[in-house]
Amino acid sequence: MTITQVITPLPVAPNPATDPPAVFSEKAAAFVAQQQLMVPEINTWRIQANALETNVNAKEGSASGYATAAQGFRDTANFAADAAVGYRDQTQGWAVAAAASATTIGTTAAFSDANPMVKNATVNTKQGRFKATLITAATIRDYLLPDKDGTMALTSDMGSALVAGPLATTAVPYVDFLTLFSAGAGNFDNYDIILNRIQPVFAANSDSLCLRVANAGTVDTGNFYAGGAVGAGFGSLVGTITGPSIRGQDVQAGNIEIQIRNANSVTGSKTVFIRAIGNTSPAVSYQIQQFWGLYTGANAISGFRLYWATGANFAAGGSVRVYGWKSA
Numbered sequence: 294m295t296i297t298q299v300i301t302p303l304p305v306a307p308n309p310a311t312d313p314p315a316v317f318s319e320k321a322a323a324f325v326a327q328q329q330l331m332v333p334e335i336n337t338w339r340i341q342a343n344a345l346e347t348n349v350n351a352k353e354g355s356a357s358g359y360a361t362a363a364q365g366f367r368d369t370a371n372f373a374a375d376a377a378v379g380y381r382d383q384t385q386g387w388a389v390a391a392a393a394s395a396t397t398i399g400t401t402a403a404f405s406d407a408n409p410m411v412k413n414a415t416v417n418t419k420q421g422r423f424k425a426t427l428i429t430a431a432t433i434r435d436y437l438l439p440d441k442d443g444t445m446a447l448t449s450d451m452g453s454a455l456v457a458g459p460l461a462t463t464a465v466p467y468v469d470f471l472t473l474f475s476a477g478a479g480n481f482d483n484y485d486i487i488l489n490r491i492q493p494v495f496a497a498n499s500d501s502l503c504l505r506v507a508n509a510g511t512v513d514t515g516n517f518y519a520g521g522a523v524g525a526g527f528g529s530l531v532g533t534i535t536g537p538s539i540r541g542q543d544v545q546a547g548n549i550e551i552q553i554r555n556a557n558s559v560t561g562s563k564t565v566f567i568r569a570i571g572n573t574s575p576a577v578s579y580q581i582q583q584f585w586g587l588y589t590g591a592n593a594i595s596g597f598r599l600y601w602a603t604g605a606n607f608a609a610g611g612s613v614r615v616y617g618w619k620s621a
Contacts, residue, residue, distance in 0.1 A: 406422060406423060406424045406425045406426070407422075408422065409421060409422045410422050410423065452618060452619055453485070453616050453617065453618050453619065454481075454616065454617055454619070455614060455615070455616055456473065456481065456484075456615050456616065456617040457470055457473050457613075457614070457615035458612065458613050458614035458615055459612045459613065459614050460612065460613040460614075461609075461610065461611070461612055462491065462607040462608065462609060462610065462611040462612070462613065463607070463609050464494055464606040464607065464608070464609050465606055465607060466600055466601070466604055466605070466606050466607070467598055467599065467600050468598070468599040468600070468607065468613055469596070469597075469598050469599075470596045470597055470598075470615060471507040471510045471511070471512065471595060471596040471597075471598065472507070472510045472595050472596050473595075473596045473597075473615060474556050474557075474593070474594055474595050474596050474597075475509075475510070475595040475596070480617065480619060480620060481556075481617030481618060481619060481620060482554075482555065482556055482557045482618070482620045483552070483553065483554045483555070483556065483617070483618040484552070484553045484556060484615060484616065484617050484618070485550065485551070485552055485553075485615070485616045485618070486550070486551040486552075486553070486597075486613065486614070486615050486616075487549075487550055487613070487614045487615075487616070488547065488548065488549040488550070488551070488599075488611065488612070488613055489547070489548055489611060489612045490547045490548070490608075490610060490611040490612065491539065491547040491548075491549055491599075491607065491611040491613070492539055492540070492541045492547045492607070492608040492611065493539065493540075493541045493601050493603070493605040493606070493607070493608060494541060494605055494606040494607065494608045495541045495605055497541065498540070498541060498603075498605075499538045499539060499540040499541075500538065500539060500541070500601040500602055500603050500605055501535050501536060501537065501538045501539075501601065501602040502536040502537055502538075502539060502549065502567075502569075502599060502600075502601060502602075503533045503534065503535050503536060503599070503600050503601065503602050504533070504534045504536060504551065504565060504567075504586065504597060504598070504599055505518070505532075505533055505534070505597065505598045505600075506553075506563065506588050506590070506594040506595075506596070506597050506598075507594060507595045507596040507597060507598065508590060508592050508594065508595060509592075509595055510595050510596070512598050513588075513590055514532050514533075515532065515590070516529075516530045516531055516532050517530060517532075517588055517589045517590040518530060518531050518532060518533055518534050518586060518587065518588055518589075519531070519534075519586065519587045519589070520534040520535060520565070520584060520585055520586030520587065521584065521585065522582075522583065522584055522585075523583040523584065523585055530589065534565055534567075534584075534586030534587075534588075535584070535602065536549070536551070536567040536569065536582075536584050536586075537549060537567060537569035537582040537584065538582070539569070541608060547569075547570075547611060548569065548570050549567065549568070549569040549570075550567070550568045550569075551565065551566070551567050552564075552565065552566040552567075553565055553594075553597065554566075556593065556594050557593045557620075558593060559591065559592055559593055560591055562587045562588065562589050563587070563588040563589075563590075563594055564585070564586070564587055565584075565585065565586035565587070565588070566583075566584070566585055566586075567582075567583065567584040567585070567586070568581070568582070568583050569581070569582045569583075570582075599613075
């Protein structure tokens with residue numbers, strides 16, 4: 294700040310342009326007393342000094358205003374600087390995340406299923422991801438979230454689950470699931486086989502549905518089986534379990550349930566229960582048929598085979614589903 298007021302210096306001190314205010318008055322009084330003959334010069338000096346005082350006071354007021362404004366500008370600048378640092382850090386975080394994401398982005402996918410999508414807010418090592426491995430190529434699947442809170446459950450959490458099928462029967466002599474139980478040995482020990490419209494291919498004939506089990510993927514044809522109608526005993530071991538008699542021409546027959554229990558046991562007997570609706574008469578004489586069976590082989594069973602006693606093919610169009618009961 295510049296003060297433009299000019300004062301003509303007196304021939305002898307005091308000089309208001311150089312003397313400190315603390316000693317100026319004292320020097321001025323002495324000067325007046327000693328310089329009585331210099332009245333005109335003193336009057337000129339007095340006028341100039343008064344003007345200087347007025348000018349200085351005005352400048353002081355302006356300077357105080359400028360100082361207040363400068364303080365406000367400084368505070369604003371500090372606030373802006375703090376905000377800029379925050380934006381910088383946030384932007385840097387986004388940049389790092391974007392760079393990491395960019396390494397996994399495909400031609401159309403925003404995320405790779407090789408990377409976790411969510412993490413726990415408290416323990417960030419708890420992470421989750423969705424895998425798209427089973428989706429058909431060039432296919433987008435939509436998964437709708439329910440409009441409610443809750444916990445997702447897996448099929449393995451349920452007491453039973455569909456583990457095979459539905460299999461549509463064709464004109465072949467066997468329905469084979471020879472390794473199915475091996476795949477589920479750790480999760481399931483009991484199985485329900487649901488058969489719908491299972492019939493032999495020959496329309497005019499009835500045939501008995503038979504079951505054998507598989508050992509390590511190979512059908513066991515040895516004499517390790519026992520069975521019969523419910524309520525009847527069986528005297529010796531044979532090479533198969535014989536079930537219901539089904540006619541090929543009965544459009545409402547062939548609805549059968551087969552239960553296999555204790556499939557994973559190495560030493561204990563594996564039990565089989567069979568229930569069916571069928572008949573052996575050409576007309577409409579239906580009856581409920583129930584059978585039991587055992588497999589006594591000293592090994593866990595890996596699966597099963599269904600076939601007709603005469604070696605006939607299955608009629609096309611039936612369906613087979615296999616459900617597993619979760620191991621305790």
